[in-house]
Amino acid sequence: MLLVLLVWVVYLLTATYTVSQVNDSRATSLMAWSLGTRGTVALPEEWRGYVPWEAEGVDGSLHTDRFPGSWLWAAPFYTVSEAVLDRGTPPHPWLLNYAPSGVASATAAALAIGVSFMLFRRLAARRLALGAALVLAFATGVWSVSANVMWTHGLTHLTLSLGLLAAAGGRDASSGLAFAAAILTRPQTAVVPAVVGLWRGASARRIRPVVVIGILSALGLLGMVIYSRAYFGTWIPVAGYTPGKVTSVATISWRQFGLNLAGGLADPHRGLLVFTPFLFVFAPFIGRGWRASEWWVKAGALGGLAYFVVQMRANGYQGGAQYYGSRLSLELLVLAAPLLLRTWQAHLSRVPLLRRAVLGLIVVSFTMHAVGATILRSYYGAAESWHPDLAELCEQHQDFYGCVDPTFPVPEG
Template sequence: MAYPAWTLVHDHSLNIFSITTLTTTGWAEPRGPGQLHSDRFPGSIFWAVPFYAIYHLKTFSIVPGTISAVWACALAMFFIYRTLLNFTKRETALGATLLMAFATSAWATASDALWTEGPTMLAISIAMWGLSKNSYVLAGVGYALALLCRPHTAVIAAVVGIWESIARKSIKPVLTIGSLTGLGLVLYLVYNRINSGRWILFYGTYGDRIGAATGSGAGGQAKASLWITDYIYTFFAPLHGLFIYSPFLLLLLPGLFKAWKIAAPWMRSSAIGGILYLLVQLAGNTWTGGDGFFGYRLILVPLLTWIPLLALSWEQWTSTVTWARRAFGTLAAISLWWFAVGSISNNDKLGALDGVGIRNWNEWQVPIIIRTAPPGAWLLAAIFVGVVGWFGWPKLSPTLSSVTHSSAKNQSKPDSQPGSIGSGKGQQSQGRKPLTKAEIRARKKR
């Protein structure tokens, strides 16, 4: 994505032929003599353009692209924090945001280079922020931007739009979200026409993904064995498994049933949309997401869509059970530590993109980054864990937290009813009624 971003600024063209380092990677398609065009999606490319324009470099550098990735992830965390504030306590919102930012691959991978995940997470976080504010226009804009970054995020938009219309008994959500997401699709197709010279949905190496998703022959992904292993490895493989590198998430699973019962419709539909997105993602692609990075990559976007439910799960169960709360804190600290070390370690030792060779599914990356970490990295990472823990760990006692959120649960109504947590309606205080004038006068006489 960084290559065409630079040529758009430097050459005012999508032709990246002058950057010869890309010609052997398989990430571009020739369009004739002296013509080479990237097959990457446009959203991330155009996100990086302003950063290359600011630096205005005469020769290509990856630095502005990396800075754009950092900004995309940082802004995504800002919007997810604002989203969580609309239905959780401030302590929960801050803690969840810090863990998403620093105890997942959002830091070590999506912020480390201009992958599509950073801009996609930013777009999805904007959409969820809009949903939490009952703004379907803002949600539609977010999903349109997400589609430009990763077209199959349209699955999330479709699920949310339809679900919201059913829950609200109104056609407005699906029409608003659908029309704006559809506009994003039109812009995506126009870009492909300009870039490839054809009206086509997928260009270059992506053109084989549909065939891979439906074929069971050589190179096909439509095999029962591949489907099963892809999903198991995505969550549990030592190489890039979600629960291996962010094990604290396991302590949130038992509370999902309680969280689901009180969640607003948009939280449920976002979570289901994230699951379907992952199904589509793995249907035409392998589970690894490539090499040369620490942690995981492809699961980041679905994980972001699950954050609202996971935050409610913390409040409804994990924070109220002593052993679960302590185990969660311990595992979160461990995750923070090795992602801090992994973010500053030598990625040349982590995979095929840097010439080391393809890693096996059962090869754990933590020993690699520990061996290759710069001097002092372990200590600095430990200090960082302490700082994040100081700012992010809830200060309220478990008993008070339990009482508070038990009350919140009783005041909420599930699914389509307007009192659901995070629905944007029925959120007025239902505590003690204001004193009448007669009661005030009586108290003054005491």
């Protein structure tokens, strides 16, 4: 598909390929490298103490706490890279070649845009669907976040959209399996197949879709349980995270929960509405789009909203540092995108003033994310305090990829 190729090329040109990136994606890259080149998820022991989000396996082996979906996706990219470059094991984790995970993130995000386009085509003519896909690709955090480094969000965008597309077409088994992959990548997305499966069953007036989507999507949770038990000794599906990450959903105060919801939508540095201001025009008229929508459009939007609520219960709205845009609301945005398109068709496109306001604010959103994906990319990547021995490491091992980035922040002293 020409659209996917175009988006992929842009994403490849703007992705981050060096160690100058956030801890989360570095931790994922290390696991992907180990599995893809050594056939094991245990990291080299000599890296202990220098690995971001370090986690100790039940046998004392070294891991990171990342969920398996993302590093399973990126591992084949490292297999190919190592077959070509034959670099071996870096003496320090920050000297790893992070380019394969950058390509993996750009690829997942571009494919996800292709699936979103197919969802839009179920609602609109090709030209309008293409426009909606381009807005999602370049005027949202899909560009500045998902496609930039190996977060979970490009892959959850891809798998959740595939699950919704399959459900819309009555392919319940395919839907459940796609949702299982999303859960293996980001377990809190389990609320999405729950909503979609129930709505699909109610729409068809049959119990079979509920059972099929439910059982097959639960394979993702089963995979998480098996991985967590085998490597970290817990039956709770948290991978290398502590079980407290799960119980925090129940223990967070209602005040903090409310602040998280407000921050996730309106914080100047992380708010969904701040980075996609055209949503301000859509918000008052969502009801009109809802009344004109098919069941799967409603189910996707409600599933995305349920995910966002769970996410804000489980974690702070900031979602860490060293990235540009709104991150933890991305699943809500991509799942609600078909409803936004229906709202455009049902009302906004018919009112000249509203139409011009939406188009103007889309330009603003595009400009913001273009700056974030290009000019500010190095700034946000350099925001962390680097290991003090890194300058010496680079002098000793100049052939390793982490030392050849011209924007690489070498610490003084």
